[in-house]
Amino acid sequence: MSTDPASPDALATAMRQLLAPLARLALAQGVTHATLDELMKQALVDAADQAHAALPPHRRVSRITTATGIHRREVTRLVTALRDGAAQQPPPARSHASELFAHWRSQPPYLGTDGAPAALPRQGPAPSFESLAQAITRDVHPRSLLDELLRLGLAQLDAEADTVRLVRDGFVPLGDQARMLQVLGRNVGAHLDGAVDNLLHDAGVPGTPRHFEQAIFAGGxxxxxxxxxxxxxxxxxxxxxxxxxxxxxxxxxxxxxxxADPPSAPGPHPEDRLARTPVRHQVRLGLYTHTRPQHLPAAPAPAAPPESSDDTDAAS
Structure with a gap:
């Protein structure tokens, strides 16, 4: 990172700005300082562990201790807990509901003349909710997907007309705190991860990618x-x-x-097959707005009109 003397103050300011909404969330959810402290230590150790992944385990613990300032015994405990947790935690399951929601809002057959998601017949040939659900998955019954959208407050069923319509502009499940927290962690985490990558990339940290990140600001x-x-x-x-x-x-x-149809078969050695294994990437693109009241400075009071005077001495 930069050795500019202003950097420590700028970093502290940025960290306070990042931590303020997290502190607000923690207070609202009843998360105590002890829990936050443990999470922060886990995050520091995990980041340091990944940064020194090439080192053998015994040397890595020492390097993590030096980098984080956390006691060696604590580092060993945290590294073990993180690795056990990573081994037991399954990869995040794909949400059929979110995929259906995205299709409904983007595929022309399911849009109205105004470009907005159309109200769909619940059953029948395309375009219908049933055909949309079956285009997403054949493993889940369309009625189950509909029930999930209704539960999340994302869709509404007109029982008389037997039609379904979306009632939300974004996949933000109402009344499902666990899902909303998952959305928060993934979306904001990805944005922050990309912003940190950009900062480290500009600071010359090797192997750090650059991501698209732009914003506009307006007031008044x-x-x-x-x-x-x-x-x-x-x-x-x-x-x-x-x-x-x-x-x-x-x-x-x-x-x-x-x-499925590679251009040529790999060689006879395992390393040849590994070298030809294609690299795959995930992308996450979002659009966010943040608004808040702006306290403008009070307009100055109008200047007082000149006062007339009957003082003849002043006029002479």
């Missing part, structure tokens, strides 16, 4: 202007979904086809 908006801005953002996100979701699906299908 009235309530009416803020409402208009929110409508503009929603429309832009809908356009982004309709452009990128089909494009990503085409790219995934193309890569899968190429993997």
């Amino acid at each position: 908006l009235s309530e009416a202007s803020l409402a208009t801005f929110r409508q503009l953002v929603t429309a832009q996100w809908q356009a982004t979904l309709q452009a990128l979701v089909p494009a990503l699906e085409d790219l995934i299908a193309r890569d899968a086809a190429e993997a």
Whole structure:
């Protein structure tokens, strides 16, 4: 990192800004300092462990202790707990509900003339909710997927017309704290991870990738202007979904086809097969807004008009 004398102050300021919303979340959820301290130690040890993964275990513990300032015995405990937890924790399961939600908001057959998700017949040939659900998976019954969307407050069923419509612009499950916390961790964690990568990349840390990260800022908006801005953002996100979701699906299908039919067979040695194993990547793209009241400085009082005077001496 930079040796600029201003860097420690700038880093401390940035860390306080990052920790403030986490502290607010912790207080709202009843998380104590002891729990936060344990989580912070786990995160520090995990990061240091990954940074020195090439070292043998006995040397790695010493290096982690030096890098983090955590006692060696604590480092050994935390490394063991992290590795046991990683071995027992299954990979995150794909959410059929979120995939169906994305398809519904992006695929032309399921959109209305205004580009918004259309109300769909619950059953029948495409475009219907049943056909949409079956396009996502044949392992889960369409009714089960519908029940999940209804439970999460993302869709509404019109029993009289036997149609289903979306009632949310984004996949933010209502009334499901566990799922909302999962969304928070994955989305904000990925954004922060990318921002840190960019900072380390610019500081010259080898092997650190760079990610696209841009933002705009504006102030002085009235309530009416803020409402208009929110409508503009929603429309832009809908356009982004309709452009990128089909494009990503085409790219995934193309890569899968190429993997199933490689250009040439690997050599007879295991290292030849490993060298030809294709690298795969995950992407996460999001759009967020954050608004808050802006306390503008009070306008200066108008200047007092000049006062007339009857003092003849002053006029002479």
